[in-house]
Amino acid sequence: MERIDHILVVDDDRDIRELIVDYLEKSGYRASGAANGKAMWSVLKNHQIDLIVLDIMMPGEDGLTLCRQLRANPQQDIPVLMLTARTDDSDRILGLEMGADDYLIKPFVARELLARIKAILRRTRALPPNLQITEAGRLIAFGDWLLDTAARHLLDDSGAIVALSGAEYRLLRGVSRPPTAGAEPRSAAQSDPGTRRGTV
Known part of the structure; x- marks a missing residue:
């Protein structure tokens, strides 16, 4: 289910x-x-x-x-x-x-x-293709990039900081966590019934 x-x-x-x-x-x-x-x-x-x-x-x-x-x-x-x-x-x-x-x-x-x-x-x-991640402390390396999980930003191969939105950070951080054994799959967003409109 x-x-x-x-x-x-x-x-x-x-x-x-x-x-x-x-x-x-x-x-x-x-x-x-x-x-x-x-x-x-x-x-x-x-x-x-x-x-x-x-x-x-x-x-x-x-x-x-x-x-x-x-x-x-x-x-x-x-x-x-x-x-x-x-x-x-x-x-x-x-x-x-x-x-x-x-x-x-x-x-x-x-x-x-x-x-x-x-x-x-x-x-x-959404998962970016061919993303390989290894974790060492607070830094997660993939390709020429490092994800700083404490500062919530990226570092390129020259050490320059690349700011991330909340969604971008979670996207990269999420794929670094191995799936939990026996965990239920997360469903995609459900379809819009499309029949009810209202202003809140």
Whole structure:
């Protein structure tokens, strides 16, 4: 039996959170909601989450702070799609700098959220061909490149640093981990029912 992707929606607005969770479940995903950072960490402790939809503007620890904390923990290497009600570039830029994989401005069409989720999952699971990796400490070597897993960037054969997006880092880091014996296969993103549209 194929494993269903599990998406965590973190938003202090109960109506929006439940609407997104409901839509994702109807679209073939498993979905959970969390109203704040404390609830988010509780879900992450007890479940394997494949992607987090994370609102920026929340009381207490906001989405930017939570995203930074996620990226500071190598054990929580989960794709993040950030939501923001602001139309200026500051939140978007800060979110990407904190390691978010994508962002979406509220209000949004639900099918666009679904399309972005599918795109993120597709990017993070694509495997580059003929990639050979050996690990030594925090550095992973392949070809003429070194992946620094602590600094989350690439080094070329001259020692120059090449910055990576969150998705690019996870792509390269993921293929360096051997498959776990007996682990269930991760399913591809489920098909869009294509019949339900809505603005969140």
